[in-house]
Amino acid sequence: MKWIYGKQDWKSFERGQENCYLLTNGLGGFSSATMIGSVSRNDHALLMACVHAPNHRYNMVHRLSEQVTLEGDSHMISSQEFADGTREDGWRYLEEFSYEDTPVWRFLVEGVQVRKEISVEQGTNTAAVCYEITNRSSRMCDFTVTPFFQFTPKGSEPKPSQVFEREEGCVRSNGLSLYFWTDAEVKEIPEISEVYFYSYDDCDGRRPTGLAKANHRICKTVNPGEKCRLELVYSMETTEKKAASILAGHRAYRKKLEELAGFSSELAAFLAKSANQFVSRRESTDGETILAGFPFFEDWGRDTMIALPGICISTRQYGTAREILRTFAAYEKDGLMPNLFPEGGEAPLYNTVDAALLFINCVYLYYQATGEKAFVREMYPVAERIVKSYRQGTHFGIHMDEDGLIMAGQELDQVTWMDVRVGEFLPTPRHGKPVEINAYWYNALQIMACFSEILGKEGAEYEALAKKAKEAFCGQFWMEDRHCLKDVLSGTEADCQVRCNQIWAVSMPFTMLDREKERQVVETVFEKLYTPYGLRTLEKSDPQFHGTYGGPMQQRDMAYHQGTVWTFPLGAYYLSYLKVHSNSGEAKETVREQLEVLASALREGCVGQLPEIYDGENPTSSKGCFAQAWSVGELLRVFEKIERGN
Known part of the structure; x- marks a missing residue:
């Protein structure tokens, strides 16, 4: 492409x-x-x-700086x-x-072609840099690079x-x-x-x-009729x-990436090459990692665990996926995964509630793709410690409540992906029981039950915890009058805001809602939050909705998760849509048609890449990072689902 x-x-x-x-x-x-x-x-x-x-x-x-000079006549x-x-x-x-x-x-330039x-x-x-200068003019050409x-x-x-x-x-x-x-x-x-x-x-x-x-220039003289x-x-x-x-x-190198990924869609094949641009060596861990976005971001635990399934598994870069997961497993501490890796002898930062649960999900998706039982056995003790720590309680207020649901966040610690803090103010406070975190929790418990069976271990305890969490989730999060899920259980007005986080309660491998409620979530998300380039983080009718993103940092932060369109949740939406329509041929064709517009997104901003965000009101221009790993990764998972059914 x-x-x-x-x-x-x-x-x-x-x-x-x-x-x-x-x-x-x-x-x-x-x-x-x-x-x-x-x-x-x-x-x-x-x-x-x-x-x-x-x-x-x-x-x-x-x-x-480049200049063409034709016998004293200069052109930049x-x-x-x-x-x-x-x-x-x-x-x-x-x-x-x-x-x-x-x-x-x-x-x-006046008869001189420069490639x-x-x-x-x-x-x-x-x-x-390689230049080809073809002088089809009648004058001597001096080409200069500074x-x-x-x-x-x-x-x-x-x-x-x-x-x-x-x-x-x-x-x-x-x-x-x-x-x-x-x-x-x-x-x-x-x-x-x-x-x-x-x-x-x-x-x-x-x-x-x-x-x-x-302090120097590089010069080449090209005679009339000459190509240099x-x-x-x-x-x-x-x-x-x-x-x-x-x-x-x-x-x-790029051709090999495309061939290995094996997508038939031209768009997906190109995205598979774009995905590899985020994979990088990390010297401090002597392993590979995933950079969250260019040009601003580094490698973060949460972003890595969201991006990895698409960036590595959908593209069949299984060795890279395995190496990254092993690196994170080695740095697990108190049931948490690093959100920021160490530099210069500093200790990792662990301020994320979702990375550890998504780590378990990544191991499961890796197993589904490769069937490598030995890797499940290797990662199982780490996953055990994660679940144990979440049950008993760990840092940042992360613990399982009496009803079996996970609580997270305390004081000024923002530990979900909506983590903006402006001084002493939290524009998107989500302390309590966030909807997607509990979707990840249930999913992780069911995966642990599955892994236990695969490895011949006792998994009844995980199944019992999952059942308890499901009962509490379905009873407390569902809003019958709005046909969707609460965003958080906190006892504040933030609870009933319609946000995109609920889509992960439908898209994960193991989910809690019945099929009809899942369908209603998908339809509500489509009506209130969907755009062709991503999902709004907050419905437009909410008084806190911000329609544009820009200006100084404080102004940007106030809009960051308050309506701004994010590309990466679009992947979960499409996977959910396919799921509630039983992955039918008609549903796949609908999604395939809707994905066609991504070609225009890849033409705008950073060519061949998908960005971090767009304005919430009218998403016409990419903003934030011009290339974002989880945006590319999550959309690749959709192409994989359509083409391979995985």
């Missing part, structure tokens, strides 16, 4: 900055810029290296907005931008006094070394600085400007690989 854009897609500079590309290297590093090649965020970079996987990121090569083909209000308007020469496995740009392609290398902090560097931690910028030193094949600054190779001429220049305006940071109240410096290549490789390690080799290796 190839995404192709033309001049109609960048009728203005602003339109050209609406979409971006993303390439990742499996270490937490990445390359990303807009489709016109500009950096509209301080997190954009040709090479965002990760020196300690996956979170110690450094913006090394921020951008490339790069695009960029600067803090002083000036711009490079190379987008006017841009004929086409496309993305399949790599981003490709095609420019036309540009970028790639990264898996497992190294390396970015490669790389601008930062050499600072992600999110920061160089001080004006920071010095960049260049020696043969290497640039050094701020204690870092960046090696480079090119087949063109390198010309040293006096150090120059640029200060950029980041429009996509400014609108969200983030740092709106940033500085980068250059210019290759450029930047790496944190010394390398002899050429740009063309890195590009070919990247395409081959």
